[in-house]
Amino acid sequence: MALIFEVSEYQERLRKVKESMLRKGIQVLIVSDPANMNYLTGYDGWSFYVHQGLVIALDYDEPIWWGRGMDANGAKLTTWLKHDNIRPYADDYVQNVFKHPMSFVADILREMGWENRHIGVEKDNYWFTGQCLDVLREELPQAKFHDATSLVNWIRTIKSPAEIKYIKEAAKVCEHVMRTAIDSIEVGRLESEAAANVYHAMIKGTDEFTGDHPAIFPIMPSNERTSAAHLGWKPDRKYAPGDIILLELCGVRFRYHCPLSRTVYIGDPPKELKEIADVVIDGIAKTLDFIKPGVTAEEIEAKWREAISGSRVVKPSRLGYAFGLNYVPDWGEHTVSLRPGDKTIMKPGMTIHLMPGIWLDEFGFECSEPFLVTEKGCETFLNFPRKIFTK
Amino acid sequence: MALIFEVSEYQERLRKVKESMLRKGIQVLIVSDPANMNYLTGYDGWSFYVHQGLVIALDYDEPIWWGRGMDANGAKLTTWLKHDNIRPYADDYVQNVFKHPMSFVADILREMGWENRHIGVEKDNYWFTGQCLDVLREELPQAKFHDATSLVNWIRTIKSPAEIKYIKEAAKVCEHVMRTAIDSIEVGRLESEAAANVYHAMIKGTDEFTGDHPAIFPIMPSNERTSAAHLGWKPDRKYAPGDIILLELCGVRFRYHCPLSRTVYIGDPPKELKEIADVVIDGIAKTLDFIKPGVTAEEIEAKWREAISGSRVVKPSRLGYAFGLNYVPDWGEHTVSLRPGDKTIMKPGMTIHLMPGIWLDEFGFECSEPFLVTEKGCETFLNFPRKIFTK
Structure with missing residues (x-):
């Protein structure tokens, strides 16, 4: 783990994000933007060409990192997260018309009991495609989806x-x-x-x-x-x-x-x-x-x-x-x-x-x-x- | 105009794309991937951080380039398209929660009489966000949307x-x-x-x-x-x-x-x-x-x-x-x-x-x-x- 900020600074950022989620009625936030991932966890790699992200829940202490298997060691090396919160998906989720990484994310949400919640997504971000949205809607029919584009970005606006x-x-x-x-x-x-x-x-x-x-x-x-x-x-x-x-x-x-x-x-x-x-x-x-x-x-x-x-x-x-x-x-x-x-x-x-x-x-x-x-x-x-x- | 291929090569690529569209029942294709834009028109600029793309219709000769106003001269300088087919949008469409560039694209489609058609979108491409999909669906309720992710990419697979x-x-x-x-x-x-x-x-x-x-x-x-x-x-x-x-x-x-x-x-x-x-x-x-x-x-x-x-x-x-x-x-x-x-x-x-x-x-x-x-x-x-x- 090689962080460029104190862990407390990442935690303070996370606290502010959760505060904003609470104000907007969002219980679970799916973060796709690599800059937002880095801002909240330190994650730093050129792996964003495949789907990856964080899941942040109001009542769960750390963000959950999810991404491609071959990048999980990168998450272990560059973030402050407990290794249990680093969740790699199998390689056949990559660029496969039959399997989408958002199904893997939906699995995590179901496992955590978050499938019926108010879920924020970075809806107009490069790293959250139309397909991401449709797969989530199909996988989690009971969830209420909210547009959380730039929610984290707005926290980033004021620099420490x-x-x-x-x-x-x-x-x-x-x-x-x-x-x-x-x-x-x-x-x-x-x-x-x-x-x-x-x-x-x-x-x-x-x-x-x-x-x-x-x-x-x-x-x-x-x-x-x-x-x-x-x-x-x-x-x-x-x-x-x-x-x-x-x-x-x-x-x-x-x-x-x-x-x-x-x-x-x-x-x-x-x-x-x-x-x-x-x-x-x-x-x-x-x-x-x-x-x-x-x-x-x-x-x-x-x-x-x-x-x-x-x-x-x-x-x-x-x-x-x-x-x-x-x-x-x-x-x-x-x-x-x-x-x-x-x-x-x-x-x-x-x-x-x-x-x-x-x-x-x-x-x-x-x-x-x-x-x-x-x-x-x-x-x-x-x-x-x-x-x-x-x- | 400074092309690195003969115009005939771009036209042949376009022909193949239209052939693929026809096979898939797609009448109008919205291309968002900058590599696909370059492949079909020569367009080359670092402007993809805002929404931009092409509209390709089976019964319209050239692709229509659409993008931010300040990039239209770049399209004139780097593509083989007629200037009438370069359609710039006003700057307040950029990163504005009240106005989305896909509304501008919908305007073009309505103007051309294509609003009821079978429309292909690059649904799992970085450059086509969840918001792009939802705005198009809302703007064009009569259209039938098709997933055309990698349609152009598959044409690109075999190199000339x-x-x-x-x-x-x-x-x-x-x-x-x-x-x-x-x-x-x-x-x-x-x-x-x-x-x-x-x-x-x-x-x-x-x-x-x-x-x-x-x-x-x-x-x-x-x-x-x-x-x-x-x-x-x-x-x-x-x-x-x-x-x-x-x-x-x-x-x-x-x-x-x-x-x-x-x-x-x-x-x-x-x-x-x-x-x-x-x-x-x-x-x-x-x-x-x-x-x-x-x-x-x-x-x-x-x-x-x-x-x-x-x-x-x-x-x-x-x-x-x-x-x-x-x-x-x-x-x-x-x-x-x-x-x-x-x-x-x-x-x-x-x-x-x-x-x-x-x-x-x-x-x-x-x-x-x-x-x-x-x-x-x-x-x-x-x-x-x-x-x-x-x-």
Whole structure:
């Protein structure tokens, strides 16, 4: 067992989850999201490509880990759970149209006498498919199913001091990653090579802090590909004069992310790009100044819109989102979104990526800031220059 | 538009999908799997962390791409589709409990007059959640829903010559990656640094072929962590004499994978490990000799079991699986499994990872071979020594 937090911290998280279950009328919670599994038990492995999860019951002390047989030793090695609460299923449940792992979960629930209960499922989570839902409904006709999507994620929204420490370490790695990326962009160099350097920096980390694998690959498109938000580098292309390159990267420390976006231009940036950069960079500063406990997510977005009003910049997509602990495919937590209608009140310990990415039809511009809500305002995790980097 | 295959190849794939739909009584297919989206349209971006997909109708020529607004330019740049068939949704559909992207898809279906049809969904795919299913059922009460999990994946099972070419290039990258991993394991070196070198080799590739990001992170646990199948390196640990290290790695070329597993020992391997290695390596050779078009997946597994019978090696999990084009979290195709009960008949063009991983309670051993079924037998993609690598 190699935990990165005290067992008491995992238990406190579990207590908060049970408190939320109680408020929502959920007696048994089936957790499928690997980040939520890690958050509550420490479980850490690339086994989420098959069905796995936790079962948490209000009146049962520990979460029950269930997963594929070959991963049970991984659960023993990485979680604080008693081995009795690690329940492996036989290998023929894997990708088999005749047998579904949710039948195995239903067996556990029946064995525990929980088959008639109010059961929460992470209904809109990648790791809980339509088939999972239908199998559970068929197996447990007496149960009452509740949508518990993001129930655990909302607990994750407010970070403990120990979590914030890891994110600050991830920020150090992130700074190194972003520097490496900017340094690696050179006329005549393959985009693949720059991306390889970025990955190397992310994984190796700094002399002080080792890194980790990212939940989103390095988003570093060039030229017309910067008009889209989620394209990667072009493997066989070499950088050339006049290139614009977006860098949406991160540092990771024990699955805790710190993301950051910047823009590079090879040569003298065109006027239009400089104008957009000025507006966005000014808007970021004004928005950060406004953030403190008590203001809402939508008020932050409104402040941003006020700051850029009168300019030609428009930003129809959300301005930011909560981030932290995660696995592929997203470092976002699927809770807070900085946009109209999101009435989440900022509280100390929230970590949000202020990401006013601008994607026009011909090119894009990115400059972002991950921040921590503090007792009196907010602080950014990095102090990386906000500007167009030129080469 | 930057396609890696001729448009005619994508159209032929689409034709085969429609043929399969027809056989299964499916008139409209909703595709959510990003690998299937790429296979049919070329779409390539890290945007699958929000809901997106294709709609394919028997009587409509092209797939309809639907996704988030900020990704529509990515669809225009990476697919062969007419721009009219790229349908972006507004950003407030993202992670919003009041609005679900499947309502947007239902709008498209109603607009096209397809709301009463037999509709196939990838029901047990990561990218089609329980909520997706319930929203579609509620939005389209007249539709008849069919489980079309892996319908497209089964078409993908048999690779075209152009696809095999990319996998062979990925194999060259894979060889470079495995060499880099073995070379990087040294007493006193951080596991993170070896992992960083592996990532660098995967992304940069060889002088001949650039690489790409992997669908599974480098699985390279040491010591007791080798008793589990899917643990990674330990960031802050340094290699030491007597270490056993598993390496389950890959090369990637334009999203086409070639996986490979090997085992490293620092020092003189213990007798028990050598015995297991001998049995497994002999079993691999005998199993490969047996494979040819016409034999079934379960017959291959039976041959393996026969080959290792009389030894102390047991292998309760499946012996292998189809692989190829993929995104996170899996390079496996979720179709063929080499195990009892799988009656899939081997056909030329199938690509399968023969992966007899052995995970005992104290340690593990991995040696695998990815192979291509040919007209007369099979051939491995690599010619990498099958042995315990010692340092």
